[in-house]
Amino acid sequence: MTAPRSRSDPTRRALLAGAAALAVAGAAGAGGGLVVLAAASLKPALDDILTGWPGPVAVSYLGSGTAARQAAAGAPADLVILAATDWMDWLETQGALAGPAVPVAGNRLVLVGPPGAAPLALERDALLARLGPAGRIALGDPMSVPAGRYAQQALETLGLWETLRPRAVLAENVRAALAYVARGDLALGVVYGSDARGTGVAELVAVPPESHRPIVYPAALLRGAAPGARALLDRIVASGAVFAAHGFAPAPAA
Numbered sequence: 001m002t003a004p005r006s007r008s009d010p011t012r013r014a015l016l017a018g019a020a021a022l023a024v025a026g027a028a029g030a031g032g033g034l035v036v037l038a039a040a041s042l043k044p045a046l047d048d049i050l051t052g053w054p055g056p057v058a059v060s061y062l063g064s065g066t067a068a069r070q071a072a073a074g075a076p077a078d079l080v081i082l083a084a085t086d087w088m089d090w091l092e093t094q095g096a097l098a099g100p101a102v103p104v105a106g107n108r109l110v111l112v113g114p115p116g117a118a119p120l121a122l123e124r125d126a127l128l129a130r131l132g133p134a135g136r137i138a139l140g141d142p143m144s145v146p147a148g149r150y151a152q153q154a155l156e157t158l159g160l161w162e163t164l165r166p167r168a169v170l171a172e173n174v175r176a177a178l179a180y181v182a183r184g185d186l187a188l189g190v191v192y193g194s195d196a197r198g199t200g201v202a203e204l205v206a207v208p209p210e211s212h213r214p215i216v217y218p219a220a221l222l223r224g225a226a227p228g229a230r231a232l233l234d235r236i237v238a239s240g241a242v243f244a245a246h247g248f249a250p251a252p253a254a
Contacts, residue, residue: 065144
């Protein structure tokens with residue numbers, strides 16, 4: 001079975017990110033600590049959750065597609081947390097999981113602009129007027145980044161994809177897409193609500209949740225996980241208040 005909606009040959013960018021993840025994971029594993037592969041959008045919340053954890057933990061924050069591929073390839077990691085259930089389902093088919101996946105959080109999509117940008121309607125003419133003749137919109141790469149795939153689904157549902165696709169800049173993960181907008185390099189971006197929170201970017205309009213698949217973050221132990229990884233997974237599952245403080249939605253029932 002092939003990876004969900006991904007290229008048959010990974011991009012050079014994904015390979016470089018994966019190599020970096022393996023290096024981090026290998027170094028942490030060699031030191032006896034736990035290693036987590038996690039969706040990039042989880043960084044602020046997961047960093048908080050790991051504060052005070054009694055033992056070393058190394059986290060590689062990646063696009064979910066890259067994290068899943070690394071886990072399937074045998075990266076020396078104990079736990080994986082992704083931003084899409086289909087990537088986790090694919091990992092299960094690869095025999096990479098040591099137990100069932102558990103949903104830990106949800107999220108929402110928002111259209112953002114640089115700091116101070118005025119609100120904007122999700123309508124063709126309004127979007128084109130804001131972009132001007134040369135403006136671009138930042139998305140995660142739909143081939144490997146769930147946020148980008150959710151954004152593509154939403155824009156297709158809203159009849160905007162064909163208009164915006166030629167203007168899209170595809171980032172290796174959703175945090176990179178956010179950075180383009182926060183720096184003022186690009187006029188617009190579609191990111192998770194949790195990513196926009198507290199970054200200074202302007203949230204222009206919420207993307208209707210019914211326009212794309214539900215956003216769910218599943219977590220699971222990887223085959224060969226160290227014994228302490230179960231306790232860490234339990235702590236993450238029980239951290240709904242921390243996720244909420246960082247703008248995530250409650251996890252759906254398992």
